[in-house]
Amino acid sequence: MKYYTITVNGNTYEVAVEEKTMASPVSPSPAMAAPSPAPAPAAPVQKVVSAPAPAPAPASAPAAVPGKEGSIKLNSPMPGKILSIKTTVGQKVKKGDVILILEAMKMENEIVATDDGTIASINVTAGQTVEAGDLLATLD
Secondary structure (H helix, E strand, C coil): CCEEEEEEEEEEEEEEEECCCCCCCCCCCCHCCEEEEECCCCCCCCCCCCCCCCCCCEECCCCCCCCCCHHHHHHCCCCEEEECCCCCCCEECCCEEEEEEEECCEEEEEECCCCCCCCCCCCCCCEEEEHHHHHHHECC
């Protein structure tokens, strides 16, 4: 039996791990049924940290053309991730039409047109992470 001290989110746990050979069947041991105090570990526990996997390239959408931004700006109300873009540059929209979907705190939020107009620029792409106040799109 090996004993370890593990800290998860600031909580420390004493863990007992029983070593078994491949020939023995796996069954819960009495030590696993209820937590019990364990002696201090003989050697320090090494922390293994792996690098996060690279994020996939975001899907492209019509990008903003410098100098072609509209007079009505739609900014992100909160930090999140752009899930999808529902309009295209040049498309006419009415007040309340969905421009794009922003995921924040596991909820999908519709970003809607604040006025009637035409989409002048879309300044984000699907999959992009945005902060509160970032420019998402503009209308004319």
